[in-house]
Amino acid sequence: MLIVMALLVGALGAAAFYLLLARSSLKLLFGLLLLGHSANLLILTSGGLVRARPPIVPRGALEPPAGHADPIPQALILTAIVISFAVLAFAAVLVKREYDLTDTDDTEDMRQTWL
Amino acid sequence: MAEAADIATALLLGVGGLFCLLGAAGIVVMPDVYNRMQAASKAVTLGASSIALGAAVHFGEPEIVSRCVLVCVFFFVTIPAASHLIARAAHRSGLPLAPETVIDECPRNRDDATS
Amino acid sequence: MNIFLINLLLAGLWVASTGAFTYGNALLGYAVGFLVLWWLRPLLGRAPYFRKVPLGLWFALLFFCEVIKSNVRVAWNVVFPWSGRRPGIVAVPLDARTDLEIAALANLLTLTPGSLCLDVSEDRRTLYVHSMFVDDPDTVRKAVKDRLERRILLLLR
Amino acid sequence: MLWMILIPLVAAPAAPWLVRRLGRHVGPLLALVPIGVGLALAIHLPMEPGTWRLEVLPWVPELGIHLAFRLDGLSITFGLLISGIGALVLTYAGGYMGDDPRLGRLCGLLLMFLAAMLGVVFSDDLFVLFVFWELTSIASWLLIGFKHEQAEARDSARMALLVTGAGGLALLAGLVLLTAAAAGSGIPLDRATRISALAGVGLSGHPLFTPSLVLIVVGAFSKSAQMPLHFWLPRAMTAPTPVSAYLHSATMVKAGVYLLARLNPVLGDSGLWHVLLTLTGAATMLVAAVMAAGQSDLKRILAYTTVSVLGTLTMLIGVGTDLAIKAAVVYLVAHACYKAALFMIAGSIEHATGTRDVRRLGGLGRAMPVTAASGLLAALSMAGAPPLFGFIGKELLLKAKLDLEYLGVVLALTAGLANVFLIAMALVVAVRPFLASRTVAAPDAHEAPPAMLAGPLVLAAAGLFVGLVPGVFDAALGSAMASAIGGRTIIMKLKLWHGLDPAALTALLISAVTLALGFAVFLRFRAGLSRLAGRFARLGRHGPARAYERLYGGLMDLAAAVTRATQNGSLRRYTRLVLLALVATCVYPLSRAVPLESVGPVEWGWHEAAVAILALVGAVTAVLSRSRLSAIAMVGITGILIAVLFALFSAPDLAITQIMVEALTVILLVLIFHRLPAFSHLRTTAARLGDAATAAAAGAVMSLMVLVAVAAPLPATVSAQMARLSVPQAKGRNVVNVILVDFRALDTLGETTVVAVAGLGVYALVKLSRRARGEGGKP
Amino acid sequence: MNSPVFQATTRVITPLLLSFSLFMLLRGHDQPGGGFIGGLLAVTAFALYALAFDARSARRLLGVSPRLLTAVGLSLAAVSGVPALWWGEPFMRGLWLPLALPSELKLGTVLLFDVGVYLTVLGSVLLTLLTLSEE
């Protein structure tokens, strides 16, 4: 399963990178989105995959059942998900405003800053 | 009692799985988006609800049952609205009907719809 | 509606007094409360409540059967596509007036496999229904009006 | 001693203010500052050879650097020259600038330079010396560019600063290496930067010694305009004449010579030192002298002769015998006197006639008798005619050469040949304008004002005085200075007439011959020889100066080309570079780290595999999709399926959050995209394939990274601790949530801040850029 | 979107979603849920309303300015760590009221923090969506 997850991480990453290499600024957003997924899955997999044993203490117990999943990567991913959502929202609006101003989504046209 | 619950669970799950499969097959086989929606919005939802009810019966705890009932209620409230919205949007945006369609009494243009 | 609240209160009392906080017990409490209230009908005056609860139950049962039936039909059609498919969009004139009535009708119609509420006209007088089996548009119209709209209006008005 | 540096430094910013208050007569007033310094130095006279006074203040103890100042024969001589000539130049500047409002700035910069130069010669700490060294470069740059409205002045200033700056860098590197060598030879850090502590220690065995020597010598050469780094000095003549007189003849350019002299006891025990200095010095001496003859601008002629003399001095230090050091001492002092005088005279001539072109000058003797007299004296000193100080210097020089076992005669002849040209140029500069027939178109030429007369007169007289009574000099300072340079006691007994020993006679003979030849060259100045020299000078223009231009231009072109090629504004290219960097840097460590056996402990599950594959299908379809909205739907699917994976791998909180975020992302993207066009496919197929390859490689890196991470894990003790603490201490059963709101609540606070800022940012972006667009931002 | 079907459905679902979001917020410490999930659910409730009717109605329904909500939420989250200092505990130490509620819910500064997160997420994400849909 590890291999599958590792492949998924890499494939999502490759898809993201491919989109990031596109000239359309709209595609950049998708690239960033997928890149976030890839990184999150990377953390999850690196932290060790455990099937169906969430780190939740049963009512009345003092500790989660033995063999539970590592909660730390989960907390990290949660934070990362929210952060990348917020940042992506901003980036998306940015791309849109830019499109509004320039009537193009081609990043190769974004050379106005270049003298 | 426990055995009866198990049988009920198995029954519900079996029906659910079957309908899920059939519904999904429907959206593959059906000729146009309206027909596909028919298959999807009914069969799959019924299947999923059935599985949720199966879970409710399996666990039998009030907490779980309320959750599963909530799922079913939600499905039954939202699925029609969702299909309606999609179908309406599809029709309004001029998505063609399948060739075997026998009749279309709905005007394509929004403005005509009022008259 | 007031009576419904009283009924709920009675159910709650039942659950509290029996001390068993389960769904089954709550349902039982509701049923007991309903019976008590039905018994005390004269006390409460003419209320549609007592008519609507059994009506609603009956309607739910019918509707459930309808859903299963049409589901099977759709499923059959999926598995055996050659078994005949005559999709079409039919305009159904509406007796339902309020948004709630229309929404209820549209939702139930859509939940019934084989038919789908496509649109409502701007003046809310016509419902456009997509059906998978349009042998005859008028049959479809009639089915919608008789099987669904009439019962819904009965229940809601 | 610090105060001697600080007072002029403090006076420098006051100068503009004073000038604004008091006008042009402030020159002599400001001259009191260096005069005071000079007097304070004079107290130490006569200086006992081989002794010095040291003053040490703490400065940067971490680096072993102290404000260490040393007074010995060398530094006092230089100090006296700097302050004395400084006083004269300040006085002169008042006359030269007249009522020009920039006089204040000029005086201020001169004072700043004076302070820096004093710092250079007093410092006993290598790095303190360097600090002042660079300050002199900066002051020189500002002074060369003084008339900055002229493009030539700006360019010359830049050239001077770049060349001396490059030398400064070499020097710095050399000093650092020398210090390292010293520290490596067991000298404690506190003393490793101190010249007096390093003298005679014998560091030449250390491997860092040779590079440090070369670098230091290069630094000194750049400052002292040794071939091939000399070309900036003639160009520096764009500076006002007082500046030329002060910086570019008497003082700053001698800083390099000073440094060589100062470090002679430290570095002088190496053969390389002798070879480098002697050969470079000799070459510079000869070539510059010849090139001087090709010039027609008074100041340029003087500049080239200065270069020549600097070469001579370098050569003498390189030779390093007692005699050579004595010669260097005398020659240095004599040159400082007469060359400063000549520059000031050139300035006076220009002041009077408005030109510096020798070909147009003549017959000024009557109109400017005092200037003419001092010019004559200075020129004779330069020519090395008896009984002037220059004569003693030249005699010593020739004797020192002849004294050598190898190459002595060659060097002596070279020196003689150079001398021929120097003599000729001395006559051209200081005799011809006064005595030749009147050719200048300046009938109203008049004697310079007194402020401008004092300098040349005093300096020329000093040359005469010391020439007549040389014993005064060597008793007071000369021997001490020579001892300081030599690092051993050298007693000088200067005489105008050396008696009749064979060496002296030979020297005298050569001297006489050169005088005669020089006079002949002078007489032929206008005719063939000057043309020959002119041709030679043109050749020189193709030399290092040309190399500098080439280098400068090439650098500009290179910079432009590199920038055009890389910084081309294409985001795509920047991204690709990042990805290529990712692949390139990770390949090697991954190849070492990936364990092939790490299939992992998690058993195979086909549900998960199917979900994972479907998620991937969604992503790939999104990549290939032509419609934006379909792409949104597809990444939506990917997100949801990843959420399902999260759920399966024991992370319900993650799954739920992911689902919520996915739904909101879809809403957001739909809201944003609903007015935008379809994806444009802009890349060529080849580009797309290339991108795909890059992306695939980068993705493979990520995959391998995962395998690396899971291969050899340590036990998760922190998680275990958290799980233990969660219920009893943090009162929560959902450990993930407890981490988020308690154990690592700070993370969550930061994350919440991100969310808040993103929302507020979107608001500001939309509201404000709408305004910007309303204001006509649309092109 | 002017659809009676959809609008009626939204009227039913919005309160459902909102109460579920509060439920998720409050149970987060013991079960999956918490401030983020709750806040995002609340956002979906209002976003749905905005889609069914329009952004202005959604703003009216919310009642407070989303910007204010964001600022208040962020301040609440940041300040919830301060009370601990009063009792000489380190910054952000969780304090709990010794009050037994008839459920698993425990009152304390940690809950306050989660509520701050909830409000910030609700305010900020909603601000984004409403700003965009009002364009």
Add this chain to the structure above:
Amino acid sequence: MLVALPILIPLIAACAGLAAAGSRPLRRAFALLGAGGLLVAAMVLFARVWTRGTQVLHVGGWPAPVGITLVADPLSALMVLTAAVLNAAVTVYALGDIDARRQRHGYFSFIHVMLGGVCGAFLTGDLFNLYVWFEVMLISSFVLMVLGGGRPQLEAGTKYVTLSLMSSALFLSGVGILSGIAHTLHMADLAGRLAVAAVERPWPATCAATLLMLAFGIKAAVFPLHFWLPDSYHVTPPAITAVFAALLTKTGVYALIRVFGLVLPPSPYLFGLLAAIAAATMLMGVLGAVAQIHVRRILNVHIVSQIGYMVMGVALLGAPDPATRRLAIAAALFYVVHNMVVKTNLLLVSGAIRAMTGTELLAGLGGLATRAPLTACIFLVSALSLAGLPPSSGFWAKLGIIQAGFEARAWLLTLTALGVGLLTLLSMLKIWNEVFWKPAPADGPVIALSPRRRMLLLSPAAALTVLSVLIGLYPAPLLKAARRAADGLLDRPAYMAAVGLDAGGTPRGEPAGETGP
């Protein structure tokens, strides 16, 4: 609590500024209060650290590897103090530079949040928390980058955002892999555990370290990851550029120093790579600067070049001799502080130039040496300082780096550093000749500044100039601080003891074969 104040004060000031969005005086008051409060807090913190040693706050009261620890060691305290000083200067400047509508839409709040993020990044003792603060910093910088701008700002924003987010993803991946290897995020704990793990298998940590190096490299703008910077930094108002230049890239450098100095086990491969990167960065940056014809772009590309010097300090961590390593880090830190001061100052001056002339193109400028002698002086001192000429802070920075380079026997790298110093001088001369010495073009606009605006624009620059010269004249205190910071950074056991871990780290089980709890 003192340790948390540099994070909390800006955050609270940001909230207050948002709440006071309607009132201009109140907004400006909060801006100054926030900057001043941060400055005071930073000074008190620095003094406390200086006198009593490393200050530690276990946030939430959780002991070291469980909770997040804020650690103010000399390095962090020094960085926070520098950031606070520069922020104060730029805030004063911004009051005269930033237009009203940007202020109304929360300019100062965003700046404050960014400062909170920067201070958080400096102070945190937790790797993932560092990521979070980086993101806080980034999102506010995104907003600031595009705030109120037209097309150029949005274009620049797109590039900046895209590459920054790539950096974030790499950072996150690196953290994920490190935590997968060591199962902890606390820097001290990670250091201990990775050291144990690296004994037998050094390469897994190196892989993660490579990712972190790339991530921080993008943030710090090192070659070949720097291209976003020259394309984006010049489009904002100068005050924003100044703050970016002062803080953002330097945070990347700080992260490199912190992570490579404290957390990661030494990796010769990466140190070699870093050395090459450092040399290329210096060279490419300065070549870029030489090529530019726009004042602020020259200065911005220079940021890149200067980063090379700082990275060189990190690369010299590969030196075998511990004393050399300490020297290198101390020199790099000195360089960082010097460069933050000087570069900020130059950008402020460039802003003043723009305010006075309305242009930043060299061709349109001229004659300012006579027209604005004070500005000229300020620029000159800072420019020479940037080129490493005495008697300014730049000289000691350069000297330190070169000493370290030679001591580490990194000849080529050090010679590059030296040569680049000359090119730096060249490009500064370019500005000087064109802007100050060249006669003003005939049609060049002359904008008269009100005395109040002039004061707001120039007084911070003058103050920073004095600071640079003071450091140059009396470098001992900063040198000592840099030394102590370097010693504190490289003394791993002391750091671990300060945060409450014993030298071996937490009690841990056998590192054999176990995969999870």
Add this chain to the structure above:
Amino acid sequence: MPWWLDIVAGSTVIALVLATARLVRGPSLADRVVALDVIAVLGAALTALWAIRYDQRVFLDVTVVLALVSFIGTVAFAYYMEKGGR
């Protein structure tokens, strides 16, 4: 673990595959949105199944949220299509 659970889960996964096929095939956006909706619902079904299979009640929380939220996405797409996009 009863064998029939695996069969049900298997058929759900197959349904998932079929829905994804529709997602990929399209051809219209409406088709894809329908597929999206179906996939979300199937995800809910799958998590409910896993709740039983792994005896983990928390899966059902995921089920609930999936059920609640899938609707929103559909609405958003419909909103877009109404505005005339495709």
